Amino acid sequence: MQMYSSPSSPFARKARVTAHELGLDARITLINISLSPVNPHQELRAHNPLGKLPALITDTGETLYDSPVICEYLDALAGGGRIFPASGPARWTALRRQALADGLTDATVLVRYETAARPTTLQWQQWIEGQFLKVRTALDALETEDLGGAFDIGAISVACALGYLDFRFPEERWRETRPRLAAWHAALSERPSLASSRPS
Ligand code: BEZ
Secondary structure: OEEEEOOOOHHHHHHHHHHHHOOOHHHOEEEEOOOEOOEOOHHHHHHOOOOOOOEEEOOOOOEEOOHHHHHHHHHHHOOOOOOOOOOOHHHHHHHHHHHHHHHHHHHHHHHHHHHHOOOHHHOOHHHHHHHHHHHHHHHHHHHOOOOOOOOOHHHHHHHHHHHHHHHHOHHHOHHHHOHHHHHHHHHHOOOHHHHOOOOO
């Protein structure tokens, strides 16, 4: 298999962490690219019309996107039920946490694009604050959750969302008001799948 990825993409990291956890990383050749919101990557677009990372080309030649689909595909390839709980309340909790963490990451990426790619005179402060509000309320919600337990797709998504926030916006200092979430993240950070995929 081949996967379009980037060392700084939080969603590509989700897929790489999932592959590592399932022992499938050696079967995936990474195609590392650099993306810009204003400069479409033609080669990636030929595989994923949305031009987004990650995109996985399976051994049968089909391209899968985006990260929730790729992660669930990898889980099925490894026998199923390891990263995505097969059924019951654990499944819905893991999927909801994935949605919450991916939404947090989406908002963070939008602010990154607005502040790093947009000319300063065109930047819209109220819109940036609106995105940061989503980030902060999602963090507050995660602080109330009991994240201990299985390292499933919910936990992987949250860990990658926090890693990206630290990478692009260290000045946010989210830990100061969310000690439980900070302790959970610190305890996980040396896990090989996360330690070997830190954004750079
Ligand atoms: C980033 O470098 O911040 C980034 C890269 C790919 C996708 C999203 C964000």
